[in-house]
Amino acid sequence: MHGDNGILPIVEVIHWIALGVMGTVYTLRLIWLFKFPGTRDRQLPGEERGSTSIAVPLFSMGNVAMPWIMESTRKNLLFYASFVLFHLGVALGIILAFTNTFTALHQNTWVASLFMILMGMAFLVSIGRVVRRLVSPVLRLISTPDDYFSLLTLTVWFGLGVAAEAHLVGMLRSEIWLVAYLVATSFFLIYVPFSKISHYLYYPFTRYWLGRTLGHRGSMSVSRG
Amino acid sequence: MSSSMPSHKAQKMMELLPQKLNRQVVGSLLACVHCGMCHESCHYALTHPDDPRMTPSYKADQLRKIFKARHDWTGRVFPWWVKATTPMTDEDLEKLKDIAFGTCTNCRRCTFNCPMGVDTATLNRIMRGLLTRVGVMPEGVRVVSKDTWELGNQMGVLKEDYIDTIEWLSEELVDEFDDERAAIPIDKEDADIIYAINPREVKYDPRTITNAATIFYAAGANWTMASWGWDQTNFGLFSGDDELGAATWKHLQETFKNLGGKRLVISECGHGLRSTRCEGPNWAKTDQDFIMESAVITMARYIKEGKIKVDKNRNSQPVTFHDSCNNARSCGFYEEPRELLEMVTTDFREMYPNRTENYCCTGGGGAMSMAEYTPRRLKSAKIKADQIRETGARVVVTSCHNCVDGLSDLIKHYKLDCEVKQLVDLVAEALILPGK
Numbered sequence: 154m155h156g157d158n159g160i161l162p163i164v165e166v167i168h169w170i171a172l173g174v175m176g177t178v179y180t181l182r183l184i185w186l187f188k189f190p191g192t193r194d195r196q197l198p199g200e201e202r203g204s205t206s207i208a209v210p211l212f213s214m215g216n217v218a219m220p221w222i223m224e225s226t227r228k229n230l231l232f233y234a235s236f237v238l239f240h241l242g243v244a245l246g247i248i249l250a251f252t253n254t255f256t257a258l259h260q261n262t263w264v265a266s267l268f269m270i271l272m273g274m275a276f277l278v279s280i281g282r283v284v285r286r287l288v289s290p291v292l293r294l295i296s297t298p299d300d301y302f303s304l305l306t307l308t309v310w311f312g313l314g315v316a317a318e319a320h321l322v323g324m325l326r327s328e329i330w331l332v333a334y335l336v337a338t339s340f341f342l343i344y345v346p347f348s349k350i351s352h353y354l355y356y357p358f359t360r361y362w363l364g365r366t367l368g369h370r371g372s373m374s375v376s377r378g
Numbered sequence: 379m380s381s382s383m384p385s386h387k388a389q390k391m392m393e394l395l396p397q398k399l400n401r402q403v404v405g406s407l408l409a410c411v412h413c414g415m416c417h418e419s420c421h422y423a424l425t426h427p428d429d430p431r432m433t434p435s436y437k438a439d440q441l442r443k444i445f446k447a448r449h450d451w452t453g454r455v456f457p458w459w460v461k462a463t464t465p466m467t468d469e470d471l472e473k474l475k476d477i478a479f480g481t482c483t484n485c486r487r488c489t490f491n492c493p494m495g496v497d498t499a500t501l502n503r504i505m506r507g508l509l510t511r512v513g514v515m516p517e518g519v520r521v522v523s524k525d526t527w528e529l530g531n532q533m534g535v536l537k538e539d540y541i542d543t544i545e546w547l548s549e550e551l552v553d554e555f556d557d558e559r560a561a562i563p564i565d566k567e568d569a570d571i572i573y574a575i576n577p578r579e580v581k582y583d584p585r586t587i588t589n590a591a592t593i594f595y596a597a598g599a600n601w602t603m604a605s606w607g608w609d610q611t612n613f614g615l616f617s618g619d620d621e622l623g624a625a626t627w628k629h630l631q632e633t634f635k636n637l638g639g640k641r642l643v644i645s646e647c648g649h650g651l652r653s654t655r656c657e658g659p660n661w662a663k664t665d666q667d668f669i670m671e672s673a674v675i676t677m678a679r680y681i682k683e684g685k686i687k688v689d690k691n692r693n694s695q696p697v698t699f700h701d702s703c704n705n706a707r708s709c710g711f712y713e714e715p716r717e718l719l720e721m722v723t724t725d726f727r728e729m730y731p732n733r734t735e736n737y738c739c740t741g742g743g744g745a746m747s748m749a750e751y752t753p754r755r756l757k758s759a760k761i762k763a764d765q766i767r768e769t770g771a772r773v774v775v776t777s778c779h780n781c782v783d784g785l786s787d788l789i790k791h792y793k794l795d796c797e798v799k800q801l802v803d804l805v806a807e808a809l810i811l812p813g814k
Binding site for chain 1: 399400401402403404405406408409410411412414415416417418419423430431433435436439451452458459460461489490491492493494495496497655656658659660663664665666669706707708709710711731734735
């Protein structure tokens with residue numbers, strides 16, 4: 154557990170309250186989504202490959218881990234690698250936010266190194282993404298203030314995450330890094346459901362529905378992608 | 379009228395939006411992260427590198443902005459934060475028309491390349507449908523839609539002209555084979571096959587009907603064509619008008635039921651197959667209750683069952699195959715044409731990329747009926763022209779009438795040394811007829 158600093162326990166309470174808010178908003182959001190009518194393809198399964206089985210929708214959901222399936226990732230493996238690093242950083246950042254009180258875990262040099270290296274790489278990828286969004290005319294055209302803000306604040310969050318981990322392992326003395334990191338996390342927990350970052354909430358559904366439609370018609374299959 | 383109030387048409391369009399919203403559509407509207415991965419999948423974007431408006435997510439954003447402004451929490455409270463906005467004037471609607479109809483063929487290539495599973499092509503079709511409902515559409519779309527509503531087919535073919543043409547073709551076949559059984563039956567009840575065609579065939583390319591009729595004759599098929607409800611194409615797919623789509627599909631369904639056919643065979647047409655085979659039952663809100671198949675499957679079956687004999691050496695020129703977007707990406711129909719090609723040609727060369735990754739011929743999405751966008755369309759056709767050129771083929775085979783027109787156009791424009799044929803032409807060419 155942390156020391157007796159007056160701020161940190163308060164920040165941790167806020168952090169858990171924020172998590173509750175996020176869970177509530179997400180629940181409401183899914184209820185809202187599912188109030189829209191469902192659909193199904195009414196035709197018989199398509200040609201010889203068409204299938205009503207659940208295999209193709211599940212395969213479609215696994216798209217994120219199969220860069221060879223889509224031309225857009227197959228031809229841009231570097232971009233895909235940056236995507237993986239970015240999202241690994243997010244995953245570790247979330248784990249850090251909820252395990253920082255387990256000091257023994259984070260004082261392990263290997264664990265701390267893993268967190269710092271991956272979150273540090275995610276930080277660099279994130280900076281690269283900000284630059285890409287500012288430089289590319291296409292991305293500038295389609296980007297919203299939310300897109301820029303989400304990316305910039307995530308960049309800061311990754312940076313704070315590295316510093317917070319460095320504090321936990323004893324490389325940085327000041328607890329302010331951990332406090333700042335948890336405050337930033339709390340902010341995200343409340344902001345995310347209203348922003349583009351909530352895309353991961355929709356991913357399983359959009360991929361499932363697309364896989365169901367295209368699988369039924371035979372356009373998408375487990376064997377061919 | 380206050381300038382802060384939307385025009386009547388803009389208001390009406392926004393009121394119609396909820397009718398188009400279902401879970402899958404809303405998911406696609408919410409899930410886009412503006413990563414730009416769709417950009418390189420689009421033939422318009424790739425051939426217009428200086429125009430970022432060609433990127434698919436920008437096109438889908440036109441609908442997304444309205445959705446966010448009217449339905450999404452963040453967009454309703456802080457519209458500027460997520461660029462939520464609604465069209466206010468009729469000029470705004472004209473701009474949307476240009477994007478939805480003039481910069482996208484709804485080929486669905488972007489859909490297949492979106493990591494999030496956003497069905498951008500469907501969103502663009504919804505935008506088309508909303509605009510169409512308030513009368514904002516290219517003139518060609520208006521004319522074709524009107525013809526479909528009035529005459530039951532998209533090319534305004536009068537029943538008398540249709541019957542005349544079929545009878546003329548029928549007489550020629552009877553003369554050629556000196557056999558009454560070579561005649562084209564019309565409205566024959568209880569036939570094994572009811573053959574539905576694209577109006578383009580009866581109006582501009584009756585050779586394909588003759589070829590199909592010859593194959594049916596050679597196979598000894600019990601078949602017929604209908605005097606009404608014979609158009610397997612469906613402009614509702616292109617205009618986004620689900621009502622028109624349902625009505626057109628019901629013509630076919632009623633004909634099939636009235637004639638008591640056993641199987642509806644759809645002549646080679648990408649959007650026809652998609653509309654009839656896949657989307658029609660959805661638009662009509664009716665479960666599919668009769669068997670349908672592409673004529674490609676029928677022809678392949680005849681060969682496999684020995685009902686017709688073919689000599690593939692008669693098609694010895696190098697051929698390549700162009701996958702219709704609607705066939706491949708929306709119907710899963712891409713192996714069957716290749717199987718048939720192997721049976722009737724000797725020098726088949728694959729085009730790359732192909733199947734569900736193939737590029738649009740640029741004639742899809744009703745583009746051939748929108749002359750105002752032709753220069754942009756032909757510029758975007760460079761990708762397809764390069765694809766064809768690299769195969770060295772002298773014949774581009776496709777299983778779609780729209781693709782025939784789109785490919786013919788680009789072959790002329792880019793001066794390619796090849797011609798376009800359909801599988802029915804190649805099968806008829808290879809057909810071994812007794813005494814011939």
